[in-house]
Amino acid sequence: MTTSTTSESSAATPLLDLQALVVAVRRRRRLWCAMALLGLLVGAAVAVLMPPPPTAVTKVLVAHKEDQPNDTGTLIRTDVELLGTTRIADKALQSLKSPEKPEDFMRDYRGTGLTNNLLQITVTGDSDAEAVARAKALADAFVADHVRRMRETATAESKALLDQRDRMRDELAQVNEEIGDRSPDSDPKASAAIESLFARRAELNSRIADFDQRAADARTGTPKVVAGTQIVDAPRAVRHSLPKAAVTNAAIGLVLGLVLGLALTAVGTVVKDRPVLRRDIAANLGASVIAELPRTHRWSARLWQRRRTRAARERLTTTLARTVRGSAEPVSLLELGCARSTSVLALDLARALAADEPVVVVDGLPGAQLSGRRPKPGDPAVVSGERAAAGAPEEHRIGVGSVAPGTAWTDLQYLGTQTVLVVRAGHGSAAWLHTVARQLADQRIAVIGVVLIDPDPRDRTDGTLWDGLRTALRGRAERLPRQNRTSEPRTERQPMWAARVPGNDQEAR
Structure with missing residues (x-):
């Protein structure tokens, strides 16, 4: 179970x-x-x-010997990284005749690869003129370094091909020396060896011609790279709009x-886990939401909002007055996060009851929310909790207290054996709402219902507990035999957390 x-x-x-x-x-x-x-x-x-500091930009078209249509941008990314080296920065500073360190200068510029062959250089400076000069020096240094590297690469490749060609020529000279004046017909016995020498000579001549052609191609490709690498967008200052x-x-x-x-x-x-929906607040407190009051500020509330709040408060006062008149036990209003609204509600309730019988308001709130206020003509008497027991027995007592953290729980029963909880939505955590329900049950204080302050206007959840007959309503009904001085036992309500115990579920069934 x-x-x-x-x-x-x-x-x-x-x-x-x-x-x-x-x-x-x-x-x-x-x-x-x-x-x-x-x-x-x-x-x-x-x-x-x-x-932003003064900035200048320039664009450089970078030609590569290894350019391919399907290049994924590897070459231009290499150029970007080469731009951020101390060698390029040092050459640019030398042309500017600046004593700045290359490491410091490298923090003032960056390169961006726009396409596979287009490089954008962005440089900052102390002024627009200085930024433009820095950008031009940096672009010139990069172009010169790129051209030099391409030329050195072409020269090294051409030299390697020519060296290979010269070795082939030396081998060809040895083959020609071995052949001499012989021919395959002059010596029938050595015709096979002579034929292999002639074949070797033909192969060497072909390879020498191939190396000559490759070396020429390597030298020819360099002017294209040199001519293709150039500044295509002159350095210019970037205009910033504030x-x-x-x-x-x-x-x-x-x-x-x-x-x-x-x-x-x-x-x-x-x-924080602070319930805001009426469904969750009712479930955690173990009592139904019987009314709601919007929370409006005097300085921000519109006229129709004030009227609507006043009408809702009047309806709630009428409901509570009817409940208090039909009860022989004192009723209290216990607040959680809304002491001012509870004080106003208690005074409205006392004024409504004062027309029929004497009423006294017992102030159990911390501070001077009620007892320290200036009374208006016709307002009911407000006494402190220490003087509550000295009141006349025919007077209706309306206790006003708090269930906020730090509450003296044993004093709440002197404010009233029945209570209406006035709770501001989203103020108390779920754990504290459980604590309130448990402490009120331990003090045998029946909860008539919950008045929700500052509810969410879009909340469409149900705040009514359908098993309410075994909570507050049942508790009030079973007080009648005791009021009539019968011998039937008095049964108190059980909060939601206690009703979930398997034994209590069995009793509810």
Whole structure:
């Protein structure tokens, strides 16, 4: 029985509730909107306060002897790496007559291969003129170095071919010396040897001609490479537009800030595990959501929003007043994350009840939320928790307390044996909501229902517990025999976490 109950509970609870995650991220839109705005401002500030240095660009057409139509860019990548060597940087600095070190100069320029034969050189400097001069010196140094390397390669290849040709000529001279004036017909006995010498001489003459042709081709290819390697785009300064750079950087900062804000919000939501849906809050507290109140700020609420909030508060006050009138036991309002809203709700409830009978509000909130306020004409009396027991027995007591961390749980029963939890959505963690439900059950305080403050307007989940007859409603119904002084036992409600015990499930059935 225990195993099956555990497996069913695990199957019903998803590892990651995407709906709750989306709602929680949307509720914390101030955070990621602030991050996005911060990124936008930082991006714009970087563009204004840290403008790019003066920059010049030039383009060089680089010809290679090994150029092939299907080249994947290996040769131009080699040229880019050669551009970033101290030899090229040193030649450019020598032409500029600059005492700067090649290692420092290499940090001020970069090469980019645009195509297989087109190289772009970007150089920075202290001014536009200096950047242009640096770009020209660097391009000239690269072209000169490339031409020199191609010439040295062609000369070395031609020399190797000519050396091979000379060795063939020496061997040919030895063969001619062996042949002398003989012919295959002059000596029939040695005709086979003479024929092999003639064949060898013909082969050597062919190979010598081939080496001559290859050496000539190697020398001929060099002028094409030299003529093909040239500066095709003269060095010019790059014009920077401050408004364009500010807009671009601001857009990038906006996107990065938004992504970072959404990521931080999502991670924080998963780590903190603070329920925001009425379904989850009701399940964790073991009590149904009986009403909702939107949270509006005086400085930002529109007129129709204030009217709507006032109408919702009046309906809730009427419902609570009807409940309190029909109960012989004191009722309390216990807040979690919304002390001000709970204080206002308690005063509205006390004013509604004061028309029929005397009412006193017991202030059990930390600080001076109620007792320190300036009373208005006709407001009910507000007493502290220490003076609550001294009130007249015919007075209706409405206790106001808190179930936030640090609460003195044993004092809550003096505020009322029945309570309405006023909870702000997304304020308490799931673990703390379980703690509240467990502590109220231990103190034998029945929860009539939950008033949700600041709910998500797009929340369509059901906050009603369909097994509520064995929670708050059953607890209130079974208090009637005791109020009538009968001998039937008094049964208290069980929170959700206690109802999941196999024995309690069996009793519920």
